Amino acid sequence: MQSIWAQQIIKGTVTDVNKVPLPGASVLIKGTTTGSQTDFDGVFSLQASTNDVLVVSYLGYITQEVTVTSSVNYTVILQEDLNQLDEVVVVGYGTQKKAVLTSSVSSVKGADLAKEPILNATQALQGKAAGVQVIASDAPGQASTIIIRGLGTVGGSSDPLYVVDGILTGNINNLNTSDIQTMSVLKDAAAKAIYGNRGANGVIIITTKRGKEGKMQISFDAYTGVRDVLSRVKMANASEYVIYSNEGRLRDLRRDDDPNNDNDTGSFFPTNQLYDTNWLDEITRLGRVSNYNLSLSGGSEKIKAFFSAGLNDEEGILKGNDFRRFTLRSNIDYEISEKLSLSQTASIQLANVTPKIYGAFTTAYKQAPIVPVYDEQGRFGSAAAFNNVGNPVKDLFFQNEKQRFFKVQGSLKLDYKIIEPLTFTSQFSIESEYGRFYSFTDILGSFLAGNPANTEADYFRENPDRERTAASVTHTNHYNWFIDNYVTFNKTFQEAHTIKATFGASAQESRGESLTGYRVNVPLDANLNYILNAGDVDDRQAASGSLGVKDRLYSYFARASYDYKNKYLVSGSYRRDGSSKFQEGNRIGDFFAVSVGWVVTEENFMKNSAFDILKLRASYGEVGNQNVPLQQIVQTTGSGGFYAFGPNQALQQGTTIASTISPDLTWETTEEYNIGAEFTLFDYKLSGEVDFYRKETPDAIVPVALPDVFGLGGFDDHIGSVLNKGVEASLNWKDKIGEKFNYSFGVNFAYNENELAEVKSIFFNESIGGGINNGQYTKRVREGYPLGSFYLYDVIGIDDKGEFVYDDVNNNGLIDEDDRKFMGSFLPKYTLGFNFGIEYNNFDFTVDTYTSLGAKVYNGKKAQRFSNENIEQSVFNNRWTSGRPSNTTPIAFNEVPLSSDYYLESADFFRINNITLGYTLPDSISSFFSSVRIYATAKNPIIFKEFSGFTPELPGSPLGNAGIELDAYPTLKSFHIGINTSF
Known part of the structure; x- marks a missing residue:
C-alpha cells in the first residue's frame, strides 16, 4: 500500500554484481503501476514517498525489493538468476519461456559472443551446443559447415536454415557478430516443424540487437591479431x-618389367644440391586480422533505434588471399499507438575478396625442395624435368581474380493488438545479393614461366592465332522476398490454464541470374585487364548467362501450446507447404509435430526433492528438406543401329529414349522422435539437459542404375532410408565464493550413429566418390554403413622387398575391387565441449575446449606421389630399407599407390578453442566511459591430434572432399588483443 507521506524525486542506479549498468531494468512502486525504466547507464528517477517499496526487476536477474527511506539516491545490485529454465528463447514465429518449452532448443547469448573475437557467428557454436557439429574453416571470409544431429541426406544439402530477424536465408556470412542478441538452435522436429520442408537439417534463429528507451549509448569494440598455421607438416629436406x-x-x-615404369627415364639426383626450399614458407605469411564495430542505441518511449557499423579486414596466411567486409545495420521500433507498433530492420554488406587457390597447399606439399622459387636468371623455378608438380609461388602469382559482393537484407514488421490476448503480425522481408567476379589470365606468361625451356615459338607452333591473355567478368544477382501474416493468441485463464497459439500464412519467391562476358588478348596493363573492349572477342565463348526460374513457396502454418499451472504441457505445430520446385502432383507437403512435457517438481510429492526443477518432455514430428538433387524433365534420345522393318523389310535406323527420371521426385521427409529431461539442482547452481533422439529419412534420394537391357541411364529416386540416432547431454554449474569471486563451468556431450539403414530397390547404384586426382577413389555408399564411408584396400603388412601386402579378401590371387573394405567415416561419433570461466574483482578469464572422436580422415596429399614428389619427413625416417626393414612404411617408390588404409588416419582431436583474459577498468579510471574492458585472446593455441596433416576438420559432401585432406585450408592459431567500450 502506497504511503501518504509527501512524495519526492528519488534517483538510483541498477547494476549487476560486477557494477555493470543494467539498461532497461524495471523500477515499480509496489502495488501500483507507477514506475520507470533505467537508461543505458542504469540510472532511474521517479517520484516516491518514504516507506514505498521499489520492485526492481530485469530479465535474467532475481527481482529485488528496496524500501524508500529519507535518502534520495539508491544503488541496487541485482544477482543473476541462475534458474536458466526461466529464460525466454526464440522459436519460429515467436518466443517461449524455456520453463514451458517441450522441444529441444540450444541458445547462445550475444553478450557471450562479445567477450572474445569471433570472425563468423557459426564458429561460436562449436563446443557450446550439444548435437551441433561445427566444422570450422579459417579461410578468410568463409563460413563454417554445420551439421545438426547427423547427416540425413546423401546428395542433398545438409545446411541448416538460418532465420535472421524473421528473414530466411541460406548463410549468415554478412552478419556482424557484434550485432547479435541471441542465437537459438532448433534441433528436434517439435521445434523445426513450423518451418516445414526447410527444417530437416535444423534451424538457427538469430535476433539482432534493438534500441531501448533512454539516452543514446555509444559502444565501440575493436580487436586486432595475427594468425598462423596451427600444425605444420614436416617435409623432407633437400638431402x-x-x-x-x-x-x-x-x-x-x-622392377623394370613393370609397365608402370615404361616412362621412367629419370636419372639419379646428385647429392650436392644448390637449393633447399621450404615451399610452405614460400606461399604463406603471418596472417593479420582487424575488426572494428561502432554502435549507437537509445530512444524515447515511442521510438527506439539501434545503429551499427562494422569493418572486418583479413590478410590470409596464403599470400595474396585477402578479405574485407563492411556492414551497416539499422533497427528501429516505432510505437504508433497503444495497439499498433512498427519495426524496421535493414542491413547492408559490402565485401571484397581476393581469392587464391587452396590447391597451392597441396602443390607446396608435393614440390621437391631442390627446386628453387626463382633460378639464377630470375625465372620461376621448374621441376618439369623430373615431375609434374607446378611451382606454387608461380601459380599464386598468375592467379589474378577479384570478387565483389553487395548484400541487402531488410524487413518491415507490423504488430497490431486486436484485443488484449490477440495480436496480428505482418512482416515483409527482402534479401538481395549482387556479385561481381573478375578473372584475368596471362596464358602466355604462365606457359613461359612453367618451364624455362618454353619459348613463344613453342606456344604458337600449333596455332599461330592462339590467345595470349584472357579475361572474364561475371555479374550475378539473387533475390528472395517473403511475406508472413499471422495472429498470436496468448492468455491465462483462472491463473492456471495458459494457451498460446499462432496461426498464419507465408509466401516466398526467389530467383537468380548471371551474365558473363569474355575477351582474349587483353593488355597486360593492370589498369586495362578488365576493360573488355580493349581485347578481342573469343568466338568460342563471347558471352554466356542464365536467368533462373522463379522458385515460389506458399505455406500455411499453426502452432498451439497449453500448460496447466506450468506443470502439464502440450504443444503441436503444423505446416502445409506448396513448392514450385517440384512436379505437378508432388508440390504439396504436410509437416507436423506434437510434444508433451511434465514439470515433475510442481507435484506435491516432489516438493522436498533434491531437484529445484525437473521437467520431462517427449516429441514426434515430420519435417522436410527441399534442397535435394532435382533432374530436369528432358527427353534424351539416342540413335542405334539399323534393323529390317516393315512389309518391304527396309532397313530403318532405330532410336531409343536414353534416359529417364523418377516422376515422383520431391523433397525428403525426416521423421524424428525425441525424449528429454531438463533439471536444476543445488539452489539452481547446477542445470542440465539430456536428450535421446531417433531421426530417420525414410525416403532419401539415392541413385538408381538400371540394367543395360533397359537402354536407360541412371536416375535418382526415393529408395533410401538414412538413420541417425543418438544422445545429447549438457551440464552447467554457476556459483560464487564471497562477493568478488564468480565462477562457472559447463560441459556438453553428443553421440550420434549414422547409417544408410535401408535401400528399397535391387537397382540401387552404390555410388563411389572421394576422388583424389590420381585415378583412385576412396568412398562408396552402401546399405548398412555411414554416409561418406571410406572404401579402401587393407594393407596387412610389408613384404621382404619393402612392398605393401594387401588383404586378398576373396582369395582369388589378385588384388582387385572385390578386396576393398569399409573402414570408417568422416562423421564423428562423439563430440565434447568444455567451457570454464571465472570473474574476480575486475578480471575475467575463460577457457573453451572441443573434442571430436570416432571419425576418420584420408591423407590425400600423402597419396599423391606419382614420380619424384616430395614426401613427409616421417615417411623418409621410417621407410623400408634392406638394412632396416620396416613393418609400417614401404620402400621408396615412384608410382600411383592404391587407395588403402595406409593413408587413412584417425581424425580424433582435442583442441583448446579459446583462452581469454580480460580486465574491466575501475570507474575511477574510466570516468568518461560507462565501461571499458581490455582483453587478450588465444584462439586454437593448442591441439592434440593423431592426424599427421594440417587439420582433421575437413568439410564437404559425403561423396566429395569431406574428410579428405587435399587442397584444404589449414586450421590456424590466432592471438588477439581487443577492447570493449561504452559511453
Whole structure:
C-alpha cells in the first residue's frame, strides 16, 4: 500500500554484481503501476514517498525489493538468476519461456559472443551446443559447415536454415557478430516443424540487437591479431629428398618389367644440391586480422533505434588471399499507438575478396625442395624435368581474380493488438545479393614461366592465332522476398490454464541470374585487364548467362501450446507447404509435430526433492528438406543401329529414349522422435539437459542404375532410408565464493550413429566418390554403413622387398575391387565441449575446449606421389630399407599407390578453442566511459591430434572432399588483443 507521506524525486542506479549498468531494468512502486525504466547507464528517477517499496526487476536477474527511506539516491545490485529454465528463447514465429518449452532448443547469448573475437557467428557454436557439429574453416571470409544431429541426406544439402530477424536465408556470412542478441538452435522436429520442408537439417534463429528507451549509448569494440598455421607438416629436406628419390629410382629399375615404369627415364639426383626450399614458407605469411564495430542505441518511449557499423579486414596466411567486409545495420521500433507498433530492420554488406587457390597447399606439399622459387636468371623455378608438380609461388602469382559482393537484407514488421490476448503480425522481408567476379589470365606468361625451356615459338607452333591473355567478368544477382501474416493468441485463464497459439500464412519467391562476358588478348596493363573492349572477342565463348526460374513457396502454418499451472504441457505445430520446385502432383507437403512435457517438481510429492526443477518432455514430428538433387524433365534420345522393318523389310535406323527420371521426385521427409529431461539442482547452481533422439529419412534420394537391357541411364529416386540416432547431454554449474569471486563451468556431450539403414530397390547404384586426382577413389555408399564411408584396400603388412601386402579378401590371387573394405567415416561419433570461466574483482578469464572422436580422415596429399614428389619427413625416417626393414612404411617408390588404409588416419582431436583474459577498468579510471574492458585472446593455441596433416576438420559432401585432406585450408592459431567500450 502506497504511503501518504509527501512524495519526492528519488534517483538510483541498477547494476549487476560486477557494477555493470543494467539498461532497461524495471523500477515499480509496489502495488501500483507507477514506475520507470533505467537508461543505458542504469540510472532511474521517479517520484516516491518514504516507506514505498521499489520492485526492481530485469530479465535474467532475481527481482529485488528496496524500501524508500529519507535518502534520495539508491544503488541496487541485482544477482543473476541462475534458474536458466526461466529464460525466454526464440522459436519460429515467436518466443517461449524455456520453463514451458517441450522441444529441444540450444541458445547462445550475444553478450557471450562479445567477450572474445569471433570472425563468423557459426564458429561460436562449436563446443557450446550439444548435437551441433561445427566444422570450422579459417579461410578468410568463409563460413563454417554445420551439421545438426547427423547427416540425413546423401546428395542433398545438409545446411541448416538460418532465420535472421524473421528473414530466411541460406548463410549468415554478412552478419556482424557484434550485432547479435541471441542465437537459438532448433534441433528436434517439435521445434523445426513450423518451418516445414526447410527444417530437416535444423534451424538457427538469430535476433539482432534493438534500441531501448533512454539516452543514446555509444559502444565501440575493436580487436586486432595475427594468425598462423596451427600444425605444420614436416617435409623432407633437400638431402632427404635426394636419398629417397634415388632409392625409389633403384626400386623402379629392379622392377623394370613393370609397365608402370615404361616412362621412367629419370636419372639419379646428385647429392650436392644448390637449393633447399621450404615451399610452405614460400606461399604463406603471418596472417593479420582487424575488426572494428561502432554502435549507437537509445530512444524515447515511442521510438527506439539501434545503429551499427562494422569493418572486418583479413590478410590470409596464403599470400595474396585477402578479405574485407563492411556492414551497416539499422533497427528501429516505432510505437504508433497503444495497439499498433512498427519495426524496421535493414542491413547492408559490402565485401571484397581476393581469392587464391587452396590447391597451392597441396602443390607446396608435393614440390621437391631442390627446386628453387626463382633460378639464377630470375625465372620461376621448374621441376618439369623430373615431375609434374607446378611451382606454387608461380601459380599464386598468375592467379589474378577479384570478387565483389553487395548484400541487402531488410524487413518491415507490423504488430497490431486486436484485443488484449490477440495480436496480428505482418512482416515483409527482402534479401538481395549482387556479385561481381573478375578473372584475368596471362596464358602466355604462365606457359613461359612453367618451364624455362618454353619459348613463344613453342606456344604458337600449333596455332599461330592462339590467345595470349584472357579475361572474364561475371555479374550475378539473387533475390528472395517473403511475406508472413499471422495472429498470436496468448492468455491465462483462472491463473492456471495458459494457451498460446499462432496461426498464419507465408509466401516466398526467389530467383537468380548471371551474365558473363569474355575477351582474349587483353593488355597486360593492370589498369586495362578488365576493360573488355580493349581485347578481342573469343568466338568460342563471347558471352554466356542464365536467368533462373522463379522458385515460389506458399505455406500455411499453426502452432498451439497449453500448460496447466506450468506443470502439464502440450504443444503441436503444423505446416502445409506448396513448392514450385517440384512436379505437378508432388508440390504439396504436410509437416507436423506434437510434444508433451511434465514439470515433475510442481507435484506435491516432489516438493522436498533434491531437484529445484525437473521437467520431462517427449516429441514426434515430420519435417522436410527441399534442397535435394532435382533432374530436369528432358527427353534424351539416342540413335542405334539399323534393323529390317516393315512389309518391304527396309532397313530403318532405330532410336531409343536414353534416359529417364523418377516422376515422383520431391523433397525428403525426416521423421524424428525425441525424449528429454531438463533439471536444476543445488539452489539452481547446477542445470542440465539430456536428450535421446531417433531421426530417420525414410525416403532419401539415392541413385538408381538400371540394367543395360533397359537402354536407360541412371536416375535418382526415393529408395533410401538414412538413420541417425543418438544422445545429447549438457551440464552447467554457476556459483560464487564471497562477493568478488564468480565462477562457472559447463560441459556438453553428443553421440550420434549414422547409417544408410535401408535401400528399397535391387537397382540401387552404390555410388563411389572421394576422388583424389590420381585415378583412385576412396568412398562408396552402401546399405548398412555411414554416409561418406571410406572404401579402401587393407594393407596387412610389408613384404621382404619393402612392398605393401594387401588383404586378398576373396582369395582369388589378385588384388582387385572385390578386396576393398569399409573402414570408417568422416562423421564423428562423439563430440565434447568444455567451457570454464571465472570473474574476480575486475578480471575475467575463460577457457573453451572441443573434442571430436570416432571419425576418420584420408591423407590425400600423402597419396599423391606419382614420380619424384616430395614426401613427409616421417615417411623418409621410417621407410623400408634392406638394412632396416620396416613393418609400417614401404620402400621408396615412384608410382600411383592404391587407395588403402595406409593413408587413412584417425581424425580424433582435442583442441583448446579459446583462452581469454580480460580486465574491466575501475570507474575511477574510466570516468568518461560507462565501461571499458581490455582483453587478450588465444584462439586454437593448442591441439592434440593423431592426424599427421594440417587439420582433421575437413568439410564437404559425403561423396566429395569431406574428410579428405587435399587442397584444404589449414586450421590456424590466432592471438588477439581487443577492447570493449561504452559511453
